Amino acid sequence: xxxxxxxxxxxxxxxxxxxxxxxxxxxxxxxxxxxxxxxxxxxxxxxxxxxxxxxxxxxxxxxxxxxxxxxxxxxxxxxxxxxxxxxxxxxxxxxxxxxxxxxxxxxxxxxxxxxxxxxxxxxxxxxxxxxxxxxxxxxxxxxxxxxxxxxxxxxxxxxxxxxxxxxxxxxxxxxxx
Numbered sequence: 001x002x003x004x005x006x007x008x009x010x011x012x013x014x015x016x017x018x019x020x021x022x023x024x025x026x027x028x029x030x031x032x033x034x035x036x037x038x039x040x041x042x043x044x045x046x047x048x049x050x051x052x053x054x055x056x057x058x059x060x061x062x063x064x065x066x067x068x069x070x071x072x073x074x075x076x077x078x079x080x081x082x083x084x085x086x087x088x089x090x091x092x093x094x095x096x097x098x099x100x101x102x103x104x105x106x107x108x109x110x111x112x113x114x115x116x117x118x119x120x121x122x123x124x125x126x127x128x129x130x131x132x133x134x135x136x137x138x139x140x141x142x143x144x145x146x147x148x149x150x151x152x153x154x155x156x157x158x159x160x161x162x163x164x165x166x167x168x169x170x171x172x173x174x175x176x177x
Contacts, residue, residue, distance in 0.1 A: 012052055012128040018046050020135045027138065031146040036095035038139055039086050039150060044101040044156070045132050046083035052077050052125070061118045071171065075164050082157045089153055124173050129165045133158060 009041035019041045028032040057060055062069035087097035136158045143151035 010045065010127060012123040012124055013131060015048050016045055016128045016131040020131065020138075027142050031143065032093065034145050035143070035150055036090055038142065039090050039093070040095070040098055040101070040109050042136070042139070042154070043083060043086040043090065043097055043099075045135070046079050046086055047099065047101065049079035049132075050083055053079060053175065056121070056125075068171065071167060074166070078160045078164070082160065085153050085157065089150055092149070119172060122168050126165055126168050127171075129161055129168070133161050133165070136161065 023038050023041045026037045053072045057069045057072040057076060062072055062075075087099070090097045134155045140151050140158070141152070142153050
């Protein structure tokens with residue numbers, strides 16, 4: 001009898017949601033005490049995005065379709081810039097950026113986990129990007145006027161993240177597999 005193989009869970013979204021959940025306690029602490037762990041969650045999210053989007057850019061779909069490869073490499077470059085911004089802000093606040101955050105399942109999952117279903121992969125990316133945007137909005141509200149530099153940095157980053165979701169939506173609409 002035929003057994004349907006289950007598609008792997010969205011490890012990317014799982015990681016983003018775990019990062020969001022992991023900083024909830026810090027949202028109740030006053031600034032600037034809580035700024036570094038909150039910004040570390042930003043750094044972690046951006047690390048995952050850099051890895052995932054770079055892997056997509058050189059995946060079979062990325063290599064077969066130059067528009068996909070170019071688009072995801074551009075997104076990976078944006079995420080790398082965000083990663084650097086977050087790391088620099090952590091340093092400015094006297095912290096040490098952690099470029100090897102623990103427990104990131106999607107870091108090891110690779111793009112081969114999407115089982116050849118590129119549309120599913122993009123849907124997963126969209127869900128994770130939307131969660132990242134929601135997380136950054138929470139952080140922007142938390143930083144408010146108490147840490148205007150971190151708030152401004154996140155407002156800059158969120159504009160790119162919103163562009164990424166728009167680009168992925170366009171890609172889904174035009175992708176023929």
